[in-house]
Amino acid sequence: MFKKMPGEEPPRIVSTTPDTAVVFRPAVVKAPAIITFVLLGWRAVVSLVLTVWRHPVAVLVVAVPCVLSALYGWRTTLLLLTPVLVGLVSWGMLDRPTFMRWVGRRLLAWWRLVSVYRRHWQPVMIVSGLGKHIRGRDYLPKLGKVTCTSWADLVTVRMLSGQAVKDWADRTDNLARGFGASSCHVSVVEGGRLRLTFPRHDPLATPLPAVPIPETASVGPIEIGKQEDGQPWLLKVHGTHVLVAGATGAGKGSIIWSAIRGLLPAVRAGLVEIWALDPKLMELSFGRALFGSRYAADPGNCADLLDDAVKVMQSRAARFAGHRRSHTPTVDDPFVLVVVDEVAFLTAYQPDKELRRRISAALATLTTQGRAVGVGVLAALQDPRKEVMNIRNLFPDKIALRLDESEQVDMVLGDGARDRGALADQISPRPEVGAGVGYVRLETSPDPLRVRAAYVSDDDIRDMVTDYGEEVR
Numbered sequence: 001m002f003k004k005m006p007g008e009e010p011p012r013i014v015s016t017t018p019d020t021a022v023v024f025r026p027a028v029v030k031a032p033a034i035i036t037f038v039l040l041g042w043r044a045v046v047s048l049v050l051t052v053w054r055h056p057v058a059v060l061v062v063a064v065p066c067v068l069s070a071l072y073g074w075r076t077t078l079l080l081l082t083p084v085l086v087g088l089v090s091w092g093m094l095d096r097p098t099f100m101r102w103v104g105r106r107l108l109a110w111w112r113l114v115s116v117y118r119r120h121w122q123p124v125m126i127v128s129g130l131g132k133h134i135r136g137r138d139y140l141p142k143l144g145k146v147t148c149t150s151w152a153d154l155v156t157v158r159m160l161s162g163q164a165v166k167d168w169a170d171r172t173d174n175l176a177r178g179f180g181a182s183s184c185h186v187s188v189v190e191g192g193r194l195r196l197t198f199p200r201h202d203p204l205a206t207p208l209p210a211v212p213i214p215e216t217a218s219v220g221p222i223e224i225g226k227q228e229d230g231q232p233w234l235l236k237v238h239g240t241h242v243l244v245a246g247a248t249g250a251g252k253g254s255i256i257w258s259a260i261r262g263l264l265p266a267v268r269a270g271l272v273e274i275w276a277l278d279p280k281l282m283e284l285s286f287g288r289a290l291f292g293s294r295y296a297a298d299p300g301n302c303a304d305l306l307d308d309a310v311k312v313m314q315s316r317a318a319r320f321a322g323h324r325r326s327h328t329p330t331v332d333d334p335f336v337l338v339v340v341d342e343v344a345f346l347t348a349y350q351p352d353k354e355l356r357r358r359i360s361a362a363l364a365t366l367t368t369q370g371r372a373v374g375v376g377v378l379a380a381l382q383d384p385r386k387e388v389m390n391i392r393n394l395f396p397d398k399i400a401l402r403l404d405e406s407e408q409v410d411m412v413l414g415d416g417a418r419d420r421g422a423l424a425d426q427i428s429p430r431p432e433v434g435a436g437v438g439y440v441r442l443e444t445s446p447d448p449l450r451v452r453a454a455y456v457s458d459d460d461i462r463d464m465v466t467d468y469g470e471e472v473r
């Protein structure tokens with residue numbers, strides 16, 4: 001066994017590592033000094049070229065003053081650089097976005113690389129278990145490029161051979177704590193390379209006012225709020241079905257009302273009908289006039305309304321068969337959005353077995369066949385367990401707002417969503433910080449997206465009713 005170990009056993013050495021019985025001195029290969037110098041020189045050149053390539057602005061900022069003062073002395077350097085400094089400051093004040101894009105964020109990226117990531121890389125990798133310390137040597141994943149966006153650091157990493165993406169996804173908490181960020185999101189760039197996203201601040205920390213009602217009639221995608229990267233969060237409702245899950249007070253109402261708000265011009269133009277099921281008699285009743293006769297709260301009426309939606313769907317399917325494969329909203333065939341607040345009241349907590357069966361069957365029919373003929377469902381739910389909502393997988397697009405337990409995240413967003421960074425169970429229960437904040441997983445992407453819905457207040461709903469309520473029959 002000893003023959004397989006490298007090096008030799010030094011006599012009379014006392015190890016400080018508690019469980020090391022035998023200490024080996026590493027094998028020493030004697031090589032001419034010139035080879036060592038060439039190797040070191042080569043490494044220095046490569047790292048210099050990489051630094052210049054990755055951080056040209058930072059290199060210029062450091063190198064130019066040094067070279068100038070070495071050549072002409074510090075007084076001349078100061079004289080020469082003062083106009084440049086004044087120019088940069090004026091640029092920053094007059095046009096901050098372009099200054100940040102071309103100079104500010106590049107400098108920041110270099111600074112974050114040096115002061116945070118490179119500095120803490122080795123201890124964080126070893127402590128988190130992503131790097132290995134084997135026979136006195138550290139095997140660390142390779143730290144690549146660091147870039148900064150307006151809200152986050154994006155760090156490229158080359159995994160160690162034999163590592164899986166899951167090894168990293170399981171340690172997002174260690175990585176976030178290790179590099180002083182509030183969270184970490186892991187995504188695959190290609191092959192063995194990953195991108196780690198560390199937010200520097202949270203753009204979703206404060207409530208957003210209701211999005212203005214669009215000027216033109218459209219069936220979407222509807223602007224609901226903001227994404228974590230500061231871009232508008234657009235939600236598709238036509239051609240899909242959306243399930244919104246969240247504990248009580250998570251802000252499900254703000255998604256429902258933002259969606260209704262964005263569709264109002266299309267409702268006015270006759271291109272959309274909103275059918276509302278409000279078994280809790282709380283949320284949607286507030287804007288009841290917006291739904292005309294297509295509003296139900298009593299479970300029996302809800303079942304009738306759903307059956308009517310199924311009839312519309314089936315008659316369209318019969319007409320479209322052989323002619324069209326997708327739906328374009330028209331005044332004759334408008335897009336029908338069936339909005340259900342707290343769907344579990346109808347599918348799980350409903351004591352009348354026959355009603356429960358009718359409602360579940362109608363919802364399953366709509367969610368399996370409705371989207372191609374222009375009938376969509378937007379349903380909200382508090383408890384995502386299967387016994388409560390057995391058709392949750394029939395909704396192609398899902399949104400998880402604040403949830404009570406970590407296991408519920410994958411129930412809503414699908415397997416592996418929490419590992420990929422959808423920490424819906426860690427959203428703050430304080431409404432001003434966490435209400436309306438959630439994670440979206442779209443049919444087209446496995447990576448969950450962190451978002452916040454704009455808050456549609458009671459006054460906003462009153463205004464919507466005043467401006468649009470008259471026109472709905």
Ligand SMILES: Nc1ncnc2c1ncn2[C@@H]1O[C@H](COP(=O)(O)OP(=O)(O)OP(=O)(O)O)[C@@H](O)[C@H]1O
Binds near residue numbers: 207247253437454455
């Ligand atoms: N998008 C939001 N931004 C900021 N605050 C919000 C937002 N949405 C809701 N709130 C606040 O959180 C409170 C609860 O919201 P809401 O009633 O929509 O939650 P919910 O998920 O529908 O709860 P429940 O299931 O109990 O009806 C609201 O009264 C409001 O003060």
